[in-house]
Amino acid sequence: DIQMTQSPSSLSASVRDRVTITCQASQDISNYLAWYQQKPGKAPKLLIYDASTLEAGVPSRFSGSGSETVFTLTISSLQPEDIATYYCQQYDTLPCTFGQGTKLELK
């Protein structure tokens, strides 16, 4: 299985901060990477797919970049409603696998 490693595991930031989360794949996955946001008690929500394509309806402050083995999710100006856990997922090879998650908290 392809291992996905996110860093950091947790992150504390202030409103309007720029936040970056990194996801590293154990092998080349091209751009077959998605990012999800999960708020407490809720199902995850797709934010970005193909590494950098924003899902419809997702605010433009979210962006994704990267290819092959290293990817980033950036929130350009953190809002209170962005407090959540974020997961990356690779879909280059089955079984698709997720990172362990990054818990984003307000400072």
Added chain:
Amino acid sequence: QLQLQESGPGLVKPSETLSLICTVSGGSIIDTRYYWGWIRQPPGKGLEWIGTIYYSGNTYYNPSLKSRLTMSIDTSKMQFSLELRSVTAADTSLYYCVRQSLVVIPATIDSWGQGTLVTVSS
């Protein structure tokens, strides 16, 4: 708007079979663009892909669960199901049914059920 709803027992005894059904509404289960699948999340932990099924019955399973897993689909009822045999406490999780986009293989997950907690305990 597509809705997915899980149903099934919330408590299963060790060594028995976990069975869940997902009912699809607000969209077509025979949409050729999508697979239908299951993802689980142990309490307080991360996400694990279980497997996925196409309207034709074609399946992909996580190799870590394949020996205990069967998925099926009933297009007339707009339902798909999961059976996981010989469960242990390690199978205690929140189980989500999902819709997974088909690229070359099942890919991104664009719709999720609300999730159903299944506890394995005697």
